[in-house]
Amino acid sequence: MSHKPFHHGNLRAVLLDQAEQTLREGGIDALSLRELARKAGVSHGAPRSHFVDRQSLLDALAERGFNRLADEVEAVIGSDAADYKQRFRAIATAYVHFAVTDAALLDLMFTAKNGNAPEGLRAASERLFAAFGDLIERSTEAGELRPQDPYRLQLLFAAVMQGIASLVTTRRISAEDGDSLVDDAIALLVRQ
Amino acid sequence: MSHKPFHHGNLRAVLLDQAEQTLREGGIDALSLRELARKAGVSHGAPRSHFVDRQSLLDALAERGFNRLADEVEAVIGSDAADYKQRFRAIATAYVHFAVTDAALLDLMFTAKNGNAPEGLRAASERLFAAFGDLIERSTEAGELRPQDPYRLQLLFAAVMQGIASLVTTRRISAEDGDSLVDDAIALLVRQ
């Protein structure tokens, strides 16, 4: 066991963690492959073994973000404590909270160039939207939502979430205003 | 009158125009100050006379974008042809159209780092949101909208527009689906 092993072991995960924090602290402009390599104590070419591109790193970050959000959302949906309207609210609050603490990451997840995204990223975002759809389906079955085209409502819910999040990340409204706006939106969407 | 005048005359406007087109064709990664200078036939330092920063160029582009959108929105509001619900729809359609044709620019207008935006950009975005507020106020006065907190509704409308636009720019839904989603949203927001 040398002091400085040639093989880092989990460089990919370390790079992603550091990148996420850099994103949090300095925004996307502060994110450079070479700087990440320096902080990880590896050569400037090392990241290339795990990410062919800078874009590939960004995609991986976005994918992670979607999965983290999907985890939270699925956890809320799976909980059987609250009624469905409260679950909508909980999800929306989690979304706003994500937007506040990881504004730059959310940007990355919804950037225009993600039109032709790699499979992993596409799947991860799909997972989040599918969770929305799942909640809507369950709510409708439970009779807490008036029957309607579930896909339309899913898209609308996703749009409202992302829209409010946009207002928050760009500092046009505060996190608190975001939360109360969420309440307004859900009152409109989920009323029976 | 030399063939190649030292003073370009309107370099700033030319740079902005070219930048906008580059943004449209190649996204934000294709946008470089030096490349713009080359295409404009000036030295690589010339843009600096008009934009201290690359960020300053991006801010100017975003500002332009907001003003263009605000122009369209105000034009719709000012027209006295249609009823108010139709005006909402027209605005939303214009918004979606903007998102389709200038996805990267819209990204720039709603990027997270615009939290501390320069005055001009802040004012331009304010103009757009104020137009939304204006339409809501007029609609309410005309009795076509049930009375409610106008500011909340303005934010909600803005959020829904931007949210749907996000789904479109990221290619999660088509422009057509965006339009019909807009109809759904307005049906919810504007029903009396």
Next chain:
DNA sequence: CCCCTAACTAGACATTGACTACTTACTAGG
């Protein structure tokens, strides 16, 4: 035990944003 390959190093290159010193041409004031 050895070898094959993934992981990493080291060096190079073009491009870019940013800074500086200098030059040009337009403009206003006498």
Next chain:
DNA sequence: CCTAGTAAGTAGTCAATGTCTAGTTAGGGG
């Protein structure tokens, strides 16, 4: 009219970055 003064543009430089290539190391499967 001419002459400063200044805005606009030029040319050169620098550090940083993404990307590529050739070589090196380690570690696990046959």
